[in-house]
Amino acid sequence: MDIRLDAISHSYDDFEVLRDITLDIPAGRIVCIVGPSGCGKSTLLRFIGGLERPRAGRVLQVGEPPAGCLNPLTYIFQDFALLPWRTVEGNISLVLEDHGIRGQRAREIIGDVLARTKLTDFAKALPKQLSGGMKQRVAIARALAVNPAVMLMDEPLSALDSQTRELLMDDLVSLWSRQPFTAVYVTHNLNEAVRLGHQIVVLSRRPGQIREVVTLDTPLEERQFGDPELDAKQKYLWQLMRDEARAADAELLNV
Numbered sequence: 001m002d003i004r005l006d007a008i009s010h011s012y013d014d015f016e017v018l019r020d021i022t023l024d025i026p027a028g029r030i031v032c033i034v035g036p037s038g039c040g041k042s043t044l045l046r047f048i049g050g051l052e053r054p055r056a057g058r059v060l061q062v063g064e065p066p067a068g069c070l071n072p073l074t075y076i077f078q079d080f081a082l083l084p085w086r087t088v089e090g091n092i093s094l095v096l097e098d099h100g101i102r103g104q105r106a107r108e109i110i111g112d113v114l115a116r117t118k119l120t121d122f123a124k125a126l127p128k129q130l131s132g133g134m135k136q137r138v139a140i141a142r143a144l145a146v147n148p149a150v151m152l153m154d155e156p157l158s159a160l161d162s163q164t165r166e167l168l169m170d171d172l173v174s175l176w177s178r179q180p181f182t183a184v185y186v187t188h189n190l191n192e193a194v195r196l197g198h199q200i201v202v203l204s205r206r207p208g209q210i211r212e213v214v215t216l217d218t219p220l221e222e223r224q225f226g227d228p229e230l231d232a233k234q235k236y237l238w239q240l241m242r243d244e245a246r247a248a249d250a251e252l253l254n255v
């Protein structure tokens with residue numbers, strides 16, 4: 001299933017947040033959205049997820065969700081959103097219970113997503129026993145359990161230290177390489193964008209408009225830490241954003 005954003009504009013009262021966003025998110029691709037603070041990235045993600053509606057324009061779902069999809073649009077948040085009193089497998093089974101899936105079928109799905117996220121040995125652990133990186137892997141496993149058409153990822157690695165972020169990026173790449181998923185990935189971090197994005201959408205400062213869509217052809221699994229080509233792309237993205245980011249920063253300080 002593809003997602004098509006068709007001329008989306010939005011204001012909260014007179015406060016214009018997004019202007020005329022038209023974008024295709026093709027199935028099997030990771031589309032990163034970057035832009036200065038407050039330019040409307042999370043708002044756009046909420047529109048895609050159907051949590052809010054834009055004042056103008058449409059979010060279209062084109063084609064069918066994958067077979068066995070329980071929840072076409074599934075979020076992964078920065079703060080993991082795990083239930084502390086449930087084990088790793090208990091947190092995953094919760095989303096299946098919501099869809100009436102229990103017993104053997106649930107055990108199969110949980111076993112599969114734990115294996116894919118390398119968490120099999122941690123099935124009985126409680127969130128408090130896990131590091132931040134492991135908690136985010138549980139959140140990713142839980143999202144995969146519903147076999148979503150599109151994963152909506154809002155700064156998923158930004159609460160983690162830089163080493164853990166590197167490890168999680170590697171995990172996401174190997175996960176995608178074994179079984180491509182579709183994701184809209186909002187981030188402030190341009191390094192994450194060039195490591196994980198097939199396309200990187202650069203928004204202007206508020207009201208967010210698309211300044212440029214940068215396409216990266218290097219296969220995800222070949223994008224290594226410190227790769228000069230990726231560094232050059234990252235520098236290019238920063239050039240696109242720097243002045244606007246500075247202006248947006250000053251604007252927030254003046255509020």
Ligand SMILES: Nc1ncnc2c1ncn2[C@@H]1O[C@H](COP(=O)(O)OP(=O)(O)OP(=O)(O)O)[C@@H](O)[C@H]1O
Pocket residue numbers: 012015017035036037038039040041042043044188206
């Ligand atoms: N429900 C709301 N009512 C009023 N204003 C809102 C609402 N939600 C967001 N905003 C404002 O809209 C603007 C865009 O917010 P949004 O969170 O989408 O930006 P963002 O690009 O994700 O920001 P950041 O990079 O800082 O996370 C901000 O100025 C925010 O304060």
